[in-house]
Amino acid sequence: MKYLIIGGSAAGVACAETLRKHDKSSEIAVISDEVFPLYSRCLLTYLLAGSIDESKLYFKDKTFYEDNNIKFYLCKKAVSIDRKEKSITLKDRTKISYDKLLLATGASPKLVDVPGIDKKGVFTVRKIDDARSIMKMLNKVERIAVLGGGLIGLRDAYALRQRGKEVAVIVKSPQVLSQMVDKQAASLIAARLEKNGIKIMTGLAAKEIIGKEFVEEVLLDNGEKIKCQMIIIGKGVKANTELAASCGLKVEEGIVVDEFLKTSDENIFAAGDCAQTYDIARGERRINALWPCAVEQGERAALNMLDKKIKYDGSLSMNSVDFFGLASISMGVTKPKEEKDYEIISQVKNNIYKKFVLKENVIVGMVLVGDIKPAGIISILIKNRIDVSSIKHLLLDDNFDYAKIMPLVAKYKDKFKLEECKDTIITY
Amino acid sequence: MTKDLLKKKKTKDIKIYCDITKCVGCRSCEIACAVEHSKSKDIFSAIKEKALPKKRVKAENINNKIISLHCQHCEDAPCIKACMSGALSKDEKTGATLQDKDKCVGCWMCVMSCPFGAIVQDVENHIAVKCDLCPDREDFACVAACPTGALFVGTKEEFEKKVKKK
Ligand SMILES: Cc1cc2nc3c(=O)[nH]c(=O)nc-3n(C[C@H](O)[C@H](O)[C@H](O)COP(=O)(O)OP(=O)(O)OC[C@H]3O[C@@H](n4cnc5c(N)ncnc54)[C@H](O)[C@@H]3O)c2cc1C
Numbered sequence: 110m111k112y113l114i115i116g117g118s119a120a121g122v123a124c125a126e127t128l129r130k131h132d133k134s135s136e137i138a139v140i141s142d143e144v145f146p147l148y149s150r151c152l153l154t155y156l157l158a159g160s161i162d163e164s165k166l167y168f169k170d171k172t173f174y175e176d177n178n179i180k181f182y183l184c185k186k187a188v189s190i191d192r193k194e195k196s197i198t199l200k201d202r203t204k205i206s207y208d209k210l211l212l213a214t215g216a217s218p219k220l221v222d223v224p225g226i227d228k229k230g231v232f233t234v235r236k237i238d239d240a241r242s243i244m245k246m247l248n249k250v251e252r253i254a255v256l257g258g259g260l261i262g263l264r265d266a267y268a269l270r271q272r273g274k275e276v277a278v279i280v281k282s283p284q285v286l287s288q289m290v291d292k293q294a295a296s297l298i299a300a301r302l303e304k305n306g307i308k309i310m311t312g313l314a315a316k317e318i319i320g321k322e323f324v325e326e327v328l329l330d331n332g333e334k335i336k337c338q339m340i341i342i343g344k345g346v347k348a349n350t351e352l353a354a355s356c357g358l359k360v361e362e363g364i365v366v367d368e369f370l371k372t373s374d375e376n377i378f379a380a381g382d383c384a385q386t387y388d389i390a391r392g393e394r395r396i397n398a399l400w401p402c403a404v405e406q407g408e409r410a411a412l413n414m415l416d417k418k419i420k421y422d423g424s425l426s427m428n429s430v431d432f433f434g435l436a437s438i439s440m441g442v443t444k445p446k447e448e449k450d451y452e453i454i455s456q457v458k459n460n461i462y463k464k465f466v467l468k469e470n471v472i473v474g475m476v477l478v479g480d481i482k483p484a485g486i487i488s489i490l491i492k493n494r495i496d497v498s499s500i501k502h503l504l505l506d507d508n509f510d511y512a513k514i515m516p517l518v519a520k521y522k523d524k525f526k527l528e529e530c531k532d533t534i535i536t537y
Numbered sequence: 538m539t540k541d542l543l544k545k546k547k548t549k550d551i552k553i554y555c556d557i558t559k560c561v562g563c564r565s566c567e568i569a570c571a572v573e574h575s576k577s578k579d580i581f582s583a584i585k586e587k588a589l590p591k592k593r594v595k596a597e598n599i600n601n602k603i604i605s606l607h608c609q610h611c612e613d614a615p616c617i618k619a620c621m622s623g624a625l626s627k628d629e630k631t632g633a634t635l636q637d638k639d640k641c642v643g644c645w646m647c648v649m650s651c652p653f654g655a656i657v658q659d660v661e662n663h664i665a666v667k668c669d670l671c672p673d674r675e676d677f678a679c680v681a682a683c684p685t686g687a688l689f690v691g692t693k694e695e696f697e698k699k700v701k702k703k
């Protein structure tokens with residue numbers, strides 16, 4: 110067997126590692142068009158903030174590919190796939206054949222359509238090159254405008270504030286993190302950012318980026334001008350689907366895959382930010398562009414490339430942020446559209462906010478701000494769609510811990526995965 | 538006894554179990570864990586340390602049933618999949634879920650993913666801490682401190698046998 114993986118990040122590496130664990134002899138190759146191997150993208154804002162250096166970016170041992178006897182192509186871009194011949198072609202015209210192929214091509218930042226976007230000093234933060242270019246320029250910069258109040262925008266702003274820069278975040282929606290949390294949580298998080306010197310400007314959009322060669326100002330749609338020498342665009346991502354689409358695979362918002370992470374070609378699989386999978390809490394197909402989802406999908410795709418036929422239940426959108434010591438985690442549906450179909454259990458107390466969204470006694474979403482301890486325990490209740498009627502009254506308890514769900518684990522043993530109940534129930 | 542434990546510690550599938558029927562919630566395990574992970578490893582000095590040492594085990598209760606719970610060193614550990622810095626990894630020999638403190642950036646993705654709530658936030662140092670199976674001693678601090686024999690070290694089969702005997 111010849112296994113080939115395009116993309117050497119979370120999903121691609123998890124797939125390669127799992128393939129090698131189960132198949133000691135087959136050929137495995139990973140192709141990456143980047144200049145730096147095995148780095149974790151999520152750490153780039155920590156690099157920008159100056160809290161780590163480049164040597165800490167590796168998420169696997171530097172010798173991972175040698176240790177696992179995996180052929181690795183660095184700085185090589187795959188430009189086409191021939192499905193009949195089962196081969197791919199690199200930009201330098203090299204052809205590589207495969208029996209099973211994984212597309213783990215990830216995502217790219219969404220850009221904004223604003224005049225002046227091509228001026229020097231406008232950046233996105235997705236690749237090591239982006240971070241390096243920003244850092245090169247940073248000592249000449251005092252004021253920075255971040256366009257986008259989503260997770261990436263705020264992370265970028267937080268990082269640059271830690272470098273002592275004057276940072277303003279321009280947010281189109283009336284609240285920050287509108288995809289991730291509700292208004293209440295957003296206001297607590299925004300207050301913490303503002304208290305630490307980050308300016309949050311909601312309900313506004315950039316209209317024009319002004320400057321000669323370099324950025325000097327950004328004009329907003331209310332006529333206000335903000336002086337800045339750097340602009341970071343943090344508007345979310347879109348799946349890299351060009352390669353898949355160009356060889357005729359089924360593509361929607363992302364590459365369409367079935368419950369075995371197989372695309373519309375039986376020898377080609379997809380995983381990670383480029384793949385459109387099933388969302389457990391929402392009950393629909395969608396992309397959850399998150400590190401843990403990419404790793405899990407990479408592993409699961411590997412098992413199916415090995416023909417083990419193991420279903421992937423789908424992903425749960427969940428995220429964790431910590432700004433100036435205020436930790437927040439959100440999961441699943443946090444702002445239901447039709448409130449009346451849902452039950453909301455929530456509380457704000459001493460700047461700690463907890464909210465649980467339930468549908469027919471099953472938790473489908475959660476927001477925690479200030480106290481995130483119960484997050485992991487709640488995650489398995491959401492994932493396994495457990496009826497929580499008997500412990501509802503405990504959800505807001507300060508001491509909510511695993512013991513509180515033990516009766517449920519014992520009762521619905523078959524619904525939980527072994528990993529989640531382990532042996533704690535032997536004596537329950 | 539200790540020699541025996543040391544040998545056990547290096548074997549796969551050895552876990553710390555808690556017999557819920559025996560645990561009385563005295564929190565001796567919690568104190569022993571915090572002291573073991575303090576700088577001085579001595580209770581009287583440990584309580585004076587600037588950043589109070591963190592325990593990685595917790596006596597939890599429901600309906601009068603109490604369990605002393607810590608990292609279960611899951612085989613297919615969700616925390617490792619979630620850890621985006623590569624700080625968490627599996628020791629293939631012992632099956633332990635280990636953490637490289639130097640790599641941890643305190644993103645709390647592991648806290649978000651651990652089904653047991655077994656990862657503790659060390660807020661002062663901004664890193665996650667968890668059960669490390671006491672690398673500095675031959676036995677396990679919590680097990681050694683348990684006065685009722687609720688905590689037990691062995692394989693699942695051994696534990697099941699022990700529980701059934703009663
Ligand atoms: C600054 C930042 C912070 C983040 N923080 C978090 C966080 O805290 N938590 C979280 O869950 N997620 C976070 N994410 C998202 C997370 O990084 C992604 O979900 C994850 O990296 C997805 O992994 P992937 O393997 O699917 O794709 P990617 O990481 O996008 O990797 C795809 C790789 O494939 C390469 N590639 C694409 N096309 C080709 C081609 N034709 N030929 C060769 N190579 C190709 C790309 O260059 C890239 O290296 C963050 C992202 C960023 C940018």
Ligand code: SF4
Nearest residue numbers: 608609611616634651
């Ligand atoms: S920390 Fe939690 S998820 Fe990780 S191995 Fe331990 S019990 Fe399992």
Ligand code: SF4
Nearest residue numbers: 620641642644645647
């Ligand atoms: S807090 Fe540390 S150990 Fe936990 S996921 Fe983040 S980097 Fe990994």
